[in-house]
Amino acid sequence: MTDSEVIKLILQGDKDKFRMLVEQYQQMVFRTCMGFLHNKDDADDLTQDVFIRTYQSLSRFKGDSAFSTWLYRIAVNASLNKIRKSPLNMIFQRFENITGGKNEKERYHLLSNEEDPENILIRREHFEWVQRALDTLPENQRTAIVLSKYDDFSQKEIAEIMDITEGAVEALLQRAKKNLREKLSSQRKNK
Amino acid sequence: MDAYREGKLPRDIMTQVESHLETCKTCSEIYRLQVLADKVIDQERKLQSDPFLTNRIMAGIDDPAGSGSQSETVLIRILKPALMTVSMAAAIFFGILLGNLSQPVTDRVKLPVELALIDDAAIETVNILLNE
Numbered sequence: 624m625t626d627s628e629v630i631k632l633i634l635q636g637d638k639d640k641f642r643m644l645v646e647q648y649q650q651m652v653f654r655t656c657m658g659f660l661h662n663k664d665d666a667d668d669l670t671q672d673v674f675i676r677t678y679q680s681l682s683r684f685k686g687d688s689a690f691s692t693w694l695y696r697i698a699v700n701a702s703l704n705k706i707r708k709s710p711l712n713m714i715f716q717r718f719e720n721i722t723g724g725k726n727e728k729e730r731y732h733l734l735s736n737e738e739d740p741e742n743i744l745i746r747r748e749h750f751e752w753v754q755r756a757l758d759t760l761p762e763n764q765r766t767a768i769v770l771s772k773y774d775d776f777s778q779k780e781i782a783e784i785m786d787i788t789e790g791a792v793e794a795l796l797q798r799a800k801k802n803l804r805e806k807l808s809s810q811r812k813n814k
Numbered sequence: 815m816d817a818y819r820e821g822k823l824p825r826d827i828m829t830q831v832e833s834h835l836e837t838c839k840t841c842s843e844i845y846r847l848q849v850l851a852d853k854v855i856d857q858e859r860k861l862q863s864d865p866f867l868t869n870r871i872m873a874g875i876d877d878p879a880g881s882g883s884q885s886e887t888v889l890i891r892i893l894k895p896a897l898m899t900v901s902m903a904a905a906i907f908f909g910i911l912l913g914n915l916s917q918p919v920t921d922r923v924k925l926p927v928e929l930a931l932i933d934d935a936a937i938e939t940v941n942i943l944l945n946e
Contacts, residue, residue: 638875645868653863658855667864674871753854772855800816807847 626690634682645674648691651774652698658769659702661754669705673698688783695774695784699766706758756806764799767792815841819848 624643632640652673656666677697684693757765766785770776778796782789817823818831835842864870 639872641875642868642872645871649863649867649871653861653867654859657858657861661858663861666861667867670863670867671871671874675874678875749850750854753851756851772852773859803851804844804848807851808844 627686630681630684630690633678638678641674641678644690644694648694649674651691652694654773655695655698655769656702658757658773659706659765661758665705669701670698673701676701692780692783695770696786699770699784702769703762703766752807752810756803756810759806760799760802764795764802767795768799768803771796815845815848819845819852 626644629640629643633644649670653666653670656669656673657663660666660669673694677694680697684690757768760768763785767781770781770784771778776784778789778792781792785792787795815831818828821828823831835845
């Protein structure tokens with residue numbers, strides 16, 4: 624059954640069919656969210672939010688593009704909105720960090736299998752460098768690199784999601800890689 | 815450098831880049847950092863979403879009000895303390911207001927003599943007792 628057929632059934636009232644779309648695209652949307660947020664719990668919550676929003680606005684899906692393209696647009700916009708920190712959000716986040724709302728294992732969950740404390744420290748530092756470098760890229764470069772590196776999309780697919788030309792995507796990716804290189808080098812020097 | 819990292823270069827150029835990286839400190843450092851970035855991204859990519867996420871999403875669709883979405887959570891975090899402060903201020907205000915309403919009347923109205931006879935307080939004043 625194609626996405627369009629599933630959507631048709633959902634709009635006719637068979638909302639359980641939405642589970643099929645969720646199961647098919649959940650991991651990919653999660654990866655996109657992860658690329659922007661770098662935190663598993665936040666990415667899970669945002670993925671949930673994205674699918675609920677998608678379901679609520681399904682009747683507005685015209686079918687001009689593939690359903691997946693439309694879904695990724697929602698995921699990218701939701702992620703960008705989430706990271707555009709308002710002063711209030713920043714205060715909350717700092718407060719959470721001070722009070723230990725998210726401990727080391729949660730923040731660097733990927734290191735949980737490491738046993739050597741020195742290795743944990745080094746890898747934590749490396750994670751912070753890369754995440755900081757990615758987070759300080761301009762929004763469009765960041766979006767292009769997340770879709771390319773985290774979701775393995777082709778330049779054509781990225782162009783469709785971002786609604787720009789393939790040439791523009793190529794230029795964005797090149798600038799993003801150059802910026803990333805410079806940012807990583809400067810962080811390494813500042814150490 | 816990207817093409818080298820992704821193995822997209824012809825064999826002879828790959829060898830040239832390899833030998834250059836062995837001698838050039840700047841390029842080898844850049845290469846090392848890029849490999850590091852790829853490694854971090856790759857590890858984040860490998861993460862799996864919550865196994866119960868599909869059920870959470872379907873439950874959120876059935877009950878959008880109870881889905882606990884991000885925007886709602888932030889709104890609750892802001893509104894809750896504000897609402898508590900307003901409730902406390904209102905409780906104090908109405909407490910003072912009610913307290914003022916139930917204060918005893920200090921200025922007693924003078925009763926006529928006839929009625930004073932059935933007013934115990936007026937009959938048994940201290941003055942009467944003193945006069946006796």
